[in-house]
Amino acid sequence: MIEVIDVHKSFGDKEILKGISTVFENGKTNLIIGQSGSGKTVLLKSLVGLHDITSGDIRYDDRSFLDLDSSSKKRLRQDIGMLFQGSALFDSLTVEENIRFPLDMFTDWSEEERRERANFCINRVKLENANDKFPSEISGGMQKRVAIARAISLNPKYLFCDEPNSGLDPRTSIVIDELIHEITQEFGMTTIINTHDMNSVMGIGENIIFIYQGKKLWEGSKDDIFHVQNKELEDFIFASKLFKEIRDNNS
Numbered sequence: 001m002i003e004v005i006d007v008h009k010s011f012g013d014k015e016i017l018k019g020i021s022t023v024f025e026n027g028k029t030n031l032i033i034g035q036s037g038s039g040k041t042v043l044l045k046s047l048v049g050l051h052d053i054t055s056g057d058i059r060y061d062d063r064s065f066l067d068l069d070s071s072s073k074k075r076l077r078q079d080i081g082m083l084f085q086g087s088a089l090f091d092s093l094t095v096e097e098n099i100r101f102p103l104d105m106f107t108d109w110s111e112e113e114r115r116e117r118a119n120f121c122i123n124r125v126k127l128e129n130a131n132d133k134f135p136s137e138i139s140g141g142m143q144k145r146v147a148i149a150r151a152i153s154l155n156p157k158y159l160f161c162d163e164p165n166s167g168l169d170p171r172t173s174i175v176i177d178e179l180i181h182e183i184t185q186e187f188g189m190t191t192i193i194n195t196h197d198m199n200s201v202m203g204i205g206e207n208i209i210f211i212y213q214g215k216k217l218w219e220g221s222k223d224d225i226f227h228v229q230n231k232e233l234e235d236f237i238f239a240s241k242l243f244k245e246i247r248d249n250n251s
Helices: 040-047 070-077 095-106 111-124 140-151 170-187 198-204 231-237 241-250
Strands: 002-011 014-024 029-033 055-060 080-083 158-162 190-194 207-212 215-220
Touching (some): 002 040, 014 040, 014 055, 014 215, 029 040, 029 170, 029 198, 040 158, 040 190, 080 140, 095 111, 095 140, 111 140, 140 170, 158 170, 170 190, 170 198, 207 231, 215 231
Parallel strands (some): 029 190
Antiparallel strands (some): 002 014
C-alpha cells in the first residue's frame, strides 16, 4: 500500500500538485487519469522519488519515504518495478539480457539463478523462444512484454507504469492491460498506472483517481465512473464518441 497525504509540488512559483491525498492499495490496479498537463506525471515521478515534493508525505506500507536515509531509499527502490512509456529497452542487449539487467545490477545471485529468474519472467509474459532476439527484431507489443518482464524480475512490491499502452494498437493494448492486471493480482503488488486511455480505465480500473489542474477531483472504480457528477471528469471521459454511446446505453 502507498499512501499519499496532502502532497504539494511546485516548480519555482508554479504549483503543479495542490494537496493530493489518496491510498493506492496492494493487489489492485490503481489508475491515475487526467488530461495532459493535469499533474499526473508529476505525481507519478514524485511517488518514486524522481521529484522531491514541496510538502505533504508519501508512505510506503507505513514508512515515510521522506524520512528514509539514502541507504533505506536504495533498498526501497529495489522493491519498485518501473514500466516506462517507451519501454526503454537497451537496443544492444537481447531480450534475456534486458530482463537480466536488474538482476545483474542489484543481486548477488549465481549465473544459474539469474538465468532461471529471467526465463521465468520470459515465460510469464508469454515470450517463449524470444531470449536471443534484439528489440529491433520484435514488435512493439512484444517490446512492452519484455519491459514488463524486466520490471517484475526483482519480484517488486510496487509496480509503476507510465502510459503502458502508448503507441500500441487497441487489440495489443488490451493484451498488455490484462497482463498487468494478472501479475498485479498474482504477486499481490501495489500497481499504479498513469494513463489517459479510457479503454484501460474501463478494462482494469479497480481504483481510479482523476486529477484536474493539480487537484484530485474524483476517486472511484470503473463501475462508479458512469454515474459521476463532475463536469470536468465527464468532459474527459466522454470526449470520444464511443464513450458517449456507452453512457447513453447505460442511462
